[in-house]
Amino acid sequence: MAHGGAEGRGLIGFVSNLWKRLPENFRWNIEDSFQPEDASERLLPGEEPQLEIGLAPYRDIIGIIVFEYFRWLFLIMLVATILILLLAFLQGFVLWFAIIPLAVLVSLVILGIRERVEHRQWRILKTNARLIISIPVHGSWPLVDNIELKGLPTVLDTNWSPNPIWRVFQFFTGARDLYISLAAYRFIEGTARVGDSLIIPDVMPIDVFELKRLVFSVPKPPPTQKVEFPSPQEVIIKESDSPGPD
Numbered sequence: 001m002a003h004g005g006a007e008g009r010g011l012i013g014f015v016s017n018l019w020k021r022l023p024e025n026f027r028w029n030i031e032d033s034f035q036p037e038d039a040s041e042r043l044l045p046g047e048e049p050q051l052e053i054g055l056a057p058y059r060d061i062i063g064i065i066v067f068e069y070f071r072w073l074f075l076i077m078l079v080a081t082i083l084i085l086l087l088a089f090l091q092g093f094v095l096w097f098a099i100i101p102l103a104v105l106v107s108l109v110i111l112g113i114r115e116r117v118e119h120r121q122w123r124i125l126k127t128n129a130r131l132i133i134s135i136p137v138h139g140s141w142p143l144v145d146n147i148e149l150k151g152l153p154t155v156l157d158t159n160w161s162p163n164p165i166w167r168v169f170q171f172f173t174g175a176r177d178l179y180i181s182l183a184a185y186r187f188i189e190g191t192a193r194v195g196d197s198l199i200i201p202d203v204m205p206i207d208v209f210e211l212k213r214l215v216f217s218v219p220k221p222p223p224t225q226k227v228e229f230p231s232p233q234e235v236i237i238k239e240s241d242s243p244g245p246d
Contacts, residue, residue: 039125039132046129051210053124056175056202059166060119066112073108077101117142122200126214133180133198147198152215155181157197158208166202174205 019027028042040049057064066073080101088095118136121144125132130148137143158176161167170176179197 039123043127044129047127049125049127051124051126051207051214053200053203053207053211055119055122055200056169056173056204058169058173058175059202060115062108063112063116063119066109067116070109073105077105124200124211126211133200135198135200149182153180153182155179155197156208156212156215157181158203161201170202175202176205176208177201178203178208178211 024041039052043049078101081098084098084101085095087093088097118141121134121136121142123132123134125134130150131152133147133149134144135147137145157179159179161170161177178200180200181197
């Protein structure tokens, strides 16, 4: 879904606000190589977003830990460094071991930044005018490509991830890899998987359901007409004119 919830909070919000103050043309040239945080800036006049889909939250675990709980990580690193220094003086081992907590923290920050960037690069944005699919360029991290479609895809297919680690997360969350076929049907022999598709990994089930609602719209039944009388009606029973039995 939308990813703008971090704006205005903490260090990320401060940096985001500074970035928004830069000239728009400069920002857009840089963001086009990666992925714009706020997609609403790029919409056409009169275009409105209907659905935005990203990767499952577990694909950004390290990023969430680093960006949401950095102060705790820094505190743990500081305490661990002090303890190692105390042990170094008491036990007499090399002081260089005190650098280990800092090295671990720096490694987590680097991994968190990389994971956050990769998590934001995958996106499906459905508007009332088009479908925009964003995927990272293979072998050219951190560049991203955008595919814009006027219509809707023909086939939506969900499958398990080929990665056994992500399969464990998919088993407990219900997420699946989403296959989007834009033209003809081509099924892979021996599987229920669709070939010639764009693959969006690890999409949460609620997002898949909302996308299906837009793609596979159910025809509405014709409206039924209801007859209402403006006032109570009088019922008149006419007597029969035929003679009765003697």
